[in-house]
Amino acid sequence: MNYNLQTHSKKSSSTLLSKVRENYIRKQILDVINIENLTVSYQGKVALDNLSCSIPKGKITGIIGPNGAGKSTLFKAILGLIKVDSGNFLFEDGVDKRDIAYVDQRNAIDLSFPIDVLDTVILGTYPKLGLFHNPGRIETEKALDALKIVKMEPYVKRQIGELSGGQLQRVFIARALAQEAEVFLLDEPFVGIDVVSESLIMETLKMLQKQGKSVAIVHHDLHKVRELFSNVILLNKELVAQGSVDNAFTVENVNKTYSGSLGDVVIKGA
Numbered sequence: 001m002n003y004n005l006q007t008h009s010k011k012s013s014s015t016l017l018s019k020v021r022e023n024y025i026r027k028q029i030l031d032v033i034n035i036e037n038l039t040v041s042y043q044g045k046v047a048l049d050n051l052s053c054s055i056p057k058g059k060i061t062g063i064i065g066p067n068g069a070g071k072s073t074l075f076k077a078i079l080g081l082i083k084v085d086s087g088n089f090l091f092e093d094g095v096d097k098r099d100i101a102y103v104d105q106r107n108a109i110d111l112s113f114p115i116d117v118l119d120t121v122i123l124g125t126y127p128k129l130g131l132f133h134n135p136g137r138i139e140t141e142k143a144l145d146a147l148k149i150v151k152m153e154p155y156v157k158r159q160i161g162e163l164s165g166g167q168l169q170r171v172f173i174a175r176a177l178a179q180e181a182e183v184f185l186l187d188e189p190f191v192g193i194d195v196v197s198e199s200l201i202m203e204t205l206k207m208l209q210k211q212g213k214s215v216a217i218v219h220h221d222l223h224k225v226r227e228l229f230s231n232v233i234l235l236n237k238e239l240v241a242q243g244s245v246d247n248a249f250t251v252e253n254v255n256k257t258y259s260g261s262l263g264d265v266v267i268k269g270a
């Protein structure tokens with residue numbers, strides 16, 4: 001498998017590339033995105049400290065950690081939405097930022113913006129349309145297909161500010177589907193939504209996984225980790241553990257991540 005490197009380091013990218021490639025061959029890891037030594041700070045305060053982790057290919061990975069652990073910061077750094085102090089991002093060959101769909105936390109979205117459901121989903125097609133191209137029939141069809149999958153087709157003309165939390169989240173998932181991405185980064189998609197929307201979204205994500213797509217989800221409900229994810233990344237400013245749920249989602253690692261005894265409560269039920 002080949003990879004392409006996005007570097008924020010001052011070292012020469014060719015030296016880094018060969019070093020990172022060697023690492024890959026040695027470890028035989030099948031990841032879609034590899035993050036190496038990522039440090040991010042806001043106004044001098046460190047949010048992520050030398051974090052190295054990877055988003056595995058074709059899995060649904062939970063990003064787990066307490067409030068302020070840097071989970072959203074990790075997604076924003078991968079997408080190049082924020083300035084990082086240092087770090088390298090290695091994308092699987094053929095994957096670039098246009099292949100990454102991002103569903104933000106809902107509180108980051110202006111719901112008073114006058115846009116209907118269909119146009120919101122068509123926005124997902126923009127990254128691959130290229131400059132100076134307007135969406136047309138093909139993009140509208142892609143958006144309608146995506147809306148069908150999340151059962152939001154009857155709402156095409158509804159303003160997004162007039163949807164329930166669960167419906168809105170389904171529209172954002174549809175927008176991600178319309179992007180025809182390889183990687184899906186979802187920031188707390190299940191917060192405050194109804195059970196029907198939750199299971200529809202989960203079914204959609206499992207469908208994506210079956211197609212070989214990679215999904216990473218920031219998630220807070222530790223009780224649902226085993227049900228929702230095959231893999232986890234546990235972090236609290238720095239990496240605590242990553243791997244399959246069986247190997248990494250342990251009492252010890254959860255206690256370490258949350259600096260307490262939450263692992264005993266959640267995993268052992270103590």
Ligand SMILES: Nc1ncnc2c1ncn2[C@@H]1O[C@H](COP(=O)(O)OP(=O)(O)OP(=O)(O)O)[C@@H](O)[C@H]1O
Nearest residue numbers: 042043046047065066067068069070071072073074
């Ligand atoms: N734009 C910003 N300016 C200043 N500080 C920020 C900014 N964005 C995030 N932070 C700080 O960086 C740290 C990490 O924030 P981040 O939102 O990545 O955490 P999180 O794990 O996603 O938290 P939560 O679970 O509460 O959403 C926090 O201390 C937060 O206050």
